[in-house]
Amino acid sequence: xxxMAEALRRALNLGSSAESEEYTTEAGPPxxxxxxxxxxxxxxxxxxxxxxxxxxxxPVLFLTRRPLQSLPRGRGAALDPLRLQKIRFxxxxxxxxxxxLLCSAHEARGPAPSLLLLxxxxxxxxxxxxxxxxxxxxxxxxxxxxxxxxxxxxxQGCGLIVALQIQExxxxxxxxxxxLLQRYFPAQCWLQVDAQGPxxxxxxxxxxxxxxxxxxxxxxxFRPDGEMTVxxxxxxxxxxxxxxxxxxxxxx
Amino acid sequence: MAVAxxxxxxxxxxxxxxxxxxxxxxxxxxxxxxxLLSLKFIFGSxxxxxxxxxxxxxxxxxxxxxxxxxxxxxxxxGRTYTCLAxxxxxxxxxxxxxxxxxxxxxxxxHLLAVYLSQVTRTCRQLQVSDxxxxxxxxxxxKQEA
Numbered sequence: 001x002x003x004m005a006e007a008l009r010r011a012l013n014l015g016s017s018a019e020s021e022e023y024t025t026e027a028g029p030p031x032x033x034x035x036x037x038x039x040x041x042x043x044x045x046x047x048x049x050x051x052x053x054x055x056x057x058x059p060v061l062f063l064t065r066r067p068l069q070s071l072p073r074g075r076g077a078a079l080d081p082l083r084l085q086k087i088r089f090x091x092x093x094x095x096x097x098x099x100x101l102l103c104s105a106h107e108a109r110g111p112a113p114s115l116l117l118l119x120x121x122x123x124x125x126x127x128x129x130x131x132x133x134x135x136x137x138x139x140x141x142x143x144x145x146x147x148x149x150x151x152x153x154x155x156q157g158c159g160l161i162v163a164l165q166i167q168e169x170x171x172x173x174x175x176x177x178x179x180l181l182q183r184y185f186p187a188q189c190w191l192q193v194d195a196q197g198p199x200x201x202x203x204x205x206x207x208x209x210x211x212x213x214x215x216x217x218x219x220x221x222f223r224p225d226g227e228m229t230v231x232x233x234x235x236x237x238x239x240x241x242x243x244x245x246x247x248x249x250x251x252x
Numbered sequence: 253m254a255v256a257x258x259x260x261x262x263x264x265x266x267x268x269x270x271x272x273x274x275x276x277x278x279x280x281x282x283x284x285x286x287x288l289l290s291l292k293f294i295f296g297s298x299x300x301x302x303x304x305x306x307x308x309x310x311x312x313x314x315x316x317x318x319x320x321x322x323x324x325x326x327x328x329x330g331r332t333y334t335c336l337a338x339x340x341x342x343x344x345x346x347x348x349x350x351x352x353x354x355x356x357x358x359x360x361x362h363l364l365a366v367y368l369s370q371v372t373r374t375c376r377q378l379q380v381s382d383x384x385x386x387x388x389x390x391x392x393x394k395q396e397a
Contacts, residue, residue, distance in 0.1 A: 029260070103389040106318035107382045132348035139259065139341035140389070146338035147320045180352060183259035184339060 029210060030142055030160040032181060035191030040203045040220060041163035042068060044191070045117050047228060048161055050079070053086035058114035058152060060087045063098065065123045067091060088113070095124045095137070102140040105147060112151035114158055116144060121164040125177065134177055138184035186210030194219065204233065260339050262358065262367075266294060274371045283372065295364055298357065301328070302364035311369040312376040313337075316385040323375075324388070325362040333362050334388065 033041050046068065049060045067089065092098040118141065125134060141160060149157030162185065167174060182188065187210040194204040202221040209215070217233035262270075273287045291299040305311065310326040323335040325342075333344040341347070342362045350357040359367070369375040380388070 100386075100390060104386040106316065106320035107386060130348065131352040132343075132345075135259070135341055135348070135352055136343075139336050139339050142260070142339040143320075143336045143341075143389075147318070150319055183352075186260060 028159060029187045030145065030162070030185045031187045031189060032185035033161060033163040033189050033191065034166050034178075035163075035203075036168060036193075037165060039191040039193055040201075040222065041165070041191060042119050043222065043228065044189075044205075044220070045119050045161060045163055048159075049087045049115065049117055050083050052115040052159070053083040054080070055114065057156065058111045058148075058158075060115045060117065061113040062087055062089050062117045062119070063092060063101070064089070064119040065091060065093060066120075092124075095127075098124050099137065099140065102144045105144045112148040112158065114148075114152065114156065116141070116148060116158055116160045118162045121162050121181075122166075129177070131176065131180055134180045135184070138181050142184055191220075205230075258340070258358075266358070269294070270367060270371055273368075277372050295357075295359070298359070298361040298364055301361040302368055304328070305361065305365035306368045306372060306374055309374060309376060311365055311374075312378050314378045314380055314385065314388060316380050316382045318382050318385070320382075320385055322385065322388055323366045325365055327362065335363055335366050 033044060035041050042064075045062070049062055052060050090101065092101050121137075124137065141162060145158045145160035152158060164178075164181065166178065170178075188208050190206045190208075192204045192206075194202050202219055205218045205220050207216045207218075219231045219233060221229045221231070223229070261267075269287060269290050273283055273291075276282075276284050276287060288299075288303070291303075295302070305325060305328070308326075312324045312326075313321060314324055315321040321337045323337055325333050325335060327333055327344065333342055335342045340351070340359060340363055342360050344360055344362055346357075347360040347363070351360060366375075
């Protein structure tokens, strides 16, 4: 169980080397987590938060408009309070406040976060947003994470994962918005509810590291008690048939 | 081979050109003609405009005690545009149009000028307070309204 979440976290972090001198984080490229409502984005973000909090590096900054209704378990039977303490939740109520938070992130005292998470980006993009505004928000998220990485110094830097809810029947405006975001978030992980996978509430996660590695797919299952398991999707060419993954531990 | 990530990194051919230019500038304090030609080939008229901005020392690197940085470029129109240091974003309309919307340019002339000023080391430097840096990052959006 330990290794599964670790594999997922490492998968989310991707752990690639720096691409350019300006972008010095080694925590992997920024990741965009995409899926429809109820596809497990929040749970996955929170799992990443718990994992990062347990690493003993820096706090985790978790931004979302509304407080989480329930805390997904992630791995393990109980939530470790020491880890929870290291996750700083902030709830910018509007886009304006979110932008202000990001622009002033360097003013904050205290240790720099090792992971910056934003849940529900779509809630901050409502209204009349042109490409410039969308790009500005995405770029500021990257810039904030880059600043935290700079503060942390050489090493892993600060990771960035942003969750965006997408519609099945999005319009062209949505498509444009998404392609803009994909400029700044080269790595994407798509989540989809999958009734065929193991476990009761099962999702299929498809990770595209954006040119820094091969694509990979997993089943992510949530048990009734909230515990999460990750199983590699059986490697097959295009036919997600009834070949259900075994319950063995996932490999990195 | 590394893939260019449009908002974050440059294609490797551009990276190579810039580092060759940097090496040449270190030796001769001048960008060789062949590099200028390559620049023009890749970036078209933006290259000339960007070089002009560099010549006029129009690029300023603004930093605060926190270590966070941002670039400001004084455009030919007299307006100041803000370019982020960590990824490709410029507050100018050409960035929104040619780069983001039409996707037929990699960079606007201001972002290219930032890269070139790094190569030629002709960037002005300005120290501001943490609070002032926040204002620079935050209000620029309203400037373009």
